[in-house]
Structures are given as C-alpha cells and as structure tokens.
Amino acid sequence: MDSRHRFLETMRYGAPDRVPYFEEGIREEVVESWRGQGLPAGMDPADLFPADRREEIQADMEPRPKLSDWPESTDELDTFRLRLDPEDPKRLPDDWEAKVEGWRTRDHPLLLRVHRGFFLTLGVYGWDRFADVMLRTVDDPPLVSGFMRIQGEFAARLAERVLEETTVDAAVFSEPIGGNTGPLISPAMYESYALESYEPLLDVLKRFGVAIVVFRTYANARILLPRLLDRGFNTLWACEATVAEMDYRAIRREFGRDLRLIGGIDLDALRRGKEAVRREVEEKVPPLLEQGGYVPLADGRVREDVPFAAYAYYRELLDRVIRDA
Numbered sequence: 001m002d003s004r005h006r007f008l009e010t011m012r013y014g015a016p017d018r019v020p021y022f023e024e025g026i027r028e029e030v031v032e033s034w035r036g037q038g039l040p041a042g043m044d045p046a047d048l049f050p051a052d053r054r055e056e057i058q059a060d061m062e063p064r065p066k067l068s069d070w071p072e073s074t075d076e077l078d079t080f081r082l083r084l085d086p087e088d089p090k091r092l093p094d095d096w097e098a099k100v101e102g103w104r105t106r107d108h109p110l111l112l113r114v115h116r117g118f119f120l121t122l123g124v125y126g127w128d129r130f131a132d133v134m135l136r137t138v139d140d141p142p143l144v145s146g147f148m149r150i151q152g153e154f155a156a157r158l159a160e161r162v163l164e165e166t167t168v169d170a171a172v173f174s175e176p177i178g179g180n181t182g183p184l185i186s187p188a189m190y191e192s193y194a195l196e197s198y199e200p201l202l203d204v205l206k207r208f209g210v211a212i213v214v215f216r217t218y219a220n221a222r223i224l225l226p227r228l229l230d231r232g233f234n235t236l237w238a239c240e241a242t243v244a245e246m247d248y249r250a251i252r253r254e255f256g257r258d259l260r261l262i263g264g265i266d267l268d269a270l271r272r273g274k275e276a277v278r279r280e281v282e283e284k285v286p287p288l289l290e291q292g293g294y295v296p297l298a299d300g301r302v303r304e305d306v307p308f309a310a311y312a313y314y315r316e317l318l319d320r321v322i323r324d325a
Contacts, residue, residue, distance in 0.1 A: 002107035003052040008169060011212050011235070011260055013292040018322050020109075022262075023051035024301040037308035049315040053108040057168065059158055060091045061116050061151075070123050077146045084150060086157035100166050111214070112168040114159050114201055117175040118185070118194045121151040137185055137193070144193055152197035156204045163208040170212035170235070171205050173198070178219035180243045187223050195231050202232050214262070220245050229258055237262040240300045248288060260293040265318075267300045270310045277314045281321055289325040296322065 001009070001017040009016035026045050035041060039048075063083035071077050085091070093099060103110055115121075122133045122144065137144055159171070175194075178184040185193070205213060215221070215228055216237040222245040225236070236259055238246050248264035269280035288294040296318060302311060 003054065004107055004109050004169065006052060007054070007109040007295070010295060011170070011293060013257060018325070019289060020052035020054075020295055021318065021322065022054055022295060022297050023049075024298070026302050030302055030304050030306070033304045034308035034311075038312075039308050045311075048312070049319075054111065055106075055108060056111045056113055056172065057093065057162060058113050059093070059162065061155065061158070064088065064090070067123065070129070071143070071147075073140075074142050074146050077143075077150060080147060081150045081154075084154040086154055086161055091158060092162070103166050109169040110166070111170045111172050112159065112162060112210075113174060114171045114205070115151070115155050115173045115175075115198065117173065118148070118177060118190070120174075120176070122147050134184070137189055141192075145197070148193050148197035152200055156200035159201060160204045160208075163204070163210070167208075168210060170214050171210045172214045172216050172237075173233070174216050175221070176218040177221060177224070180220050180241060182220050182223055182245075187227060190224055191227050195227060198231065206232070212260070217241065222246060222251070225251070225255065225259065229255065234258065235260040235262060238299060239263065240267070242266050242268060242299065247284075248294075249284060252288060252291060252294075257291070257293055261288065262295045263297045263299045264288070264294075265296060265298045267298045267302070267306070270298070270302070270306045270314055273310065274313050277310060278317065281314065281317050285318065285321050286325065289322070 003020055006016045006018065006020045008014075010019045023046070031039065031045060034045070039045065061084075063080060064085070065083065067080070067083065071080055089096075119130070119133070122129075124130045124133055133144070162168075177190070183190060202213070212235055213233045214235040214237050215233045216239065218239045218241065220241050220243050221236075221238070236251065238248075244250070248261050251259065252261065264284060266280055269276040285296045289296070298314070
C-alpha cells in the first residue's frame with residue numbers, strides 16, 4: 001500500500017497495511033550535531049529511519065504588497081482587501097503547472113494549507129501589534145470581524161482556484177492561537193471572529209469533496225474543540241502542546257471517532273532519556289492505534305538538544321509498535 005492510500009485508509013478508520021509515519025523534517029544543524037554522536041558520516045537520517053512522504057501546498061496568503069500600516073477603521077479595510085488578490089499567479093507555488101501534472105499520479109498524501117489563523121490574519125508578528133489587536137477584540141469588534149471576513153473570502157477563492165486544478169487529501173487550517181494555558185481569546189470570541197469567517201472556505205472544501213479538515217494548532221486548544229467539531233473540522237494536529245488537557249488519550253475518550261488525531265507524542269520525552277521515551281510511546285500509541293484514525297508523530301521538529309541515541313531509540317520503538325498494531 002502506498003503512502004497516500006495508507007493515510008486515507010487511516011483517516012477513514014479503514015484497514016491500512018500499517019499507519020503512516022510522517023517526519024517533520026530534521027534541520028541540517030541537527031544532523032551536524034548528530035555526526036559526533038554516532039550518526040555515520042555521509043549518512044542521512046532519512047536513510048536510517050524512512051518516513052512516509054507527504055506534501056503540502058503552501059499558497060501565498062500574505063497581503064501583497066505588504067502593509068506598512070494596518071487599517072485602523074472599517075473605512076480603511078479596502079486597503080487590506082485590495083492586497084489579497086486570489087487571481088494573482090504569484091499566489092501559487094513556483095512551477096505550478098508541472099506540479100499539478102505530477103500530482104495526477106502521486107502515491108503520497110497531498111495536503112492544502114488553507115488558512116493562517118486568527119493572529120496572523122491580523123498582522124500579529126510581534127508584541128506591539130499583538131497588544132493593539134487584543135485591545136481591538138474588545139473595543140472594535142467590527143474592525144476585527146472585517147479583517148477576518150476579508151481573509152476568509154480570499155482564502156475560499158484561493159482554495160477554489162487550487163481545487164479546480166488538482167485534488168487534495170486534506171485541508172489544513174494553521175492556528176497559533178495561544179499557549180499551554182489555553183487560547184488568548186475566549187471561545188465565544190473565537191467563534192464570532194474566526195469560525196464565522198471560515199464558513200465560505202469550509203463550504204468550498206465540502207463542495208470539492210475534501211473530507212479531512214485539519215486543525216493544526218500550536219497551543220492548548222482543548223476548550224475550542226466542541227465548537228470546531230460543530231463547524232465541520234474532524235482532525236486535530238497539536239504541536240508543542242504538552243499539557244495534560246491536550247493528552248490525546250483523554251481527547252479520544254471525550255470525542256471518540258468524531259475527531260481524528262495526528263501527532264500527540266511529547267517531543268520532550270526524547271530529551272529525558274530512554275525510559276521516558278519508552279513510557280511515552282508504549283503507553284500512548286498502542287491504544288490510539290487500536291481505536292484507529294490516528295497518525296503517531298512527535299509534536300514538534302527535532303532540535304539540537306535531542307541526542308541522536310534518543311531519537312534512534314524513539315524511531316526504532318515507534319516502528320516496532322506500529323508494525324505490531
């Protein structure tokens with residue numbers, strides 16, 4: 001079974017030959033660090049620890065040209081709208097036509113990133129803008145809603161443009177919405193500002209038959225999950241959110257098969273030694289694999305502070321657990 005069908009069968013609660021394993025990518029500086037820890041010279045970790053290939057379409061969703069000053073009233077929102085042109089050919093990846101042709105015979109899952117989330121839509125790249133946006137969520141709801149509505153309509157048209165030319169196996173909403181204590185806006189605000197604005201995009205995905213809708217978050221988003229399910233999201237991919245509220249076993253007990261899961265293995269375990277890795281993998285992964293709809297994966301990219309021996313043990317153990325499932 002190839003990687004694409006393995007992924008689809010897993011997400012459909014079907015009968016894959018095994019679940020896929022995705023790698024987030026190991027940076028060159030990590031590889032260089034591992035050279036002195038046992039990784040053979042000239043050897044790529046991918047050769048030692050192969051992963052299922054996946055590909056993600058990343059369209060350009062930034063205002064172009066960039067905004068030097070963000071609109072401060074609803075009367076100025078046309079400036080934002082005019083810089084989000086979904087028909088601009090530069091919005092799509094380079095060599096677009098060749099990529100589309102190649103995807104017709106692909107044997108790996110293709111995911112489409114469809115939205116950048118609440119804070120990035122509002123231009124939060126630093127603390128100064130963050131403070132201004134947080135104040136406006138209370139003081140100027142029409143302006144915040146206007147930003148989100150324009151971005152949502154733009155994202156819907158851009159996704160439609162992509163889906164008219166190729167099929168995808170999942171859509172990914174990126175949502176860096178908070179930290180380990182929870183979202184930085186209330187669930188009611190999130191529904192009003194974000195989820196309402198996602199409706200045109202969700203409609204496009206439904207019309208084109210994109211069945212897997214992924215919420216990829218970098219926070220403790222537990223309190224948002226019921227509202228996400230109500231809107232049509234059906235897959236959680238939590239990154240670097242290691243608090244108990246985001247334990248996938250508890251999430252599966254609460255939401256059952258309605259919520260598919262990607263990730264969930266605490267990357268910090270690889271920093272604490274072999275016994276921590278063993279507990280993390282052997283206690284979490286087998287019950288989730290047995291229930292289905294789960295792709296096991298560390299919840300972040302490996303960095304230099306993860307020893308090569310710990311990573312090697314983790315991958316060998318995970319491979320054994322996956323094949324024994």
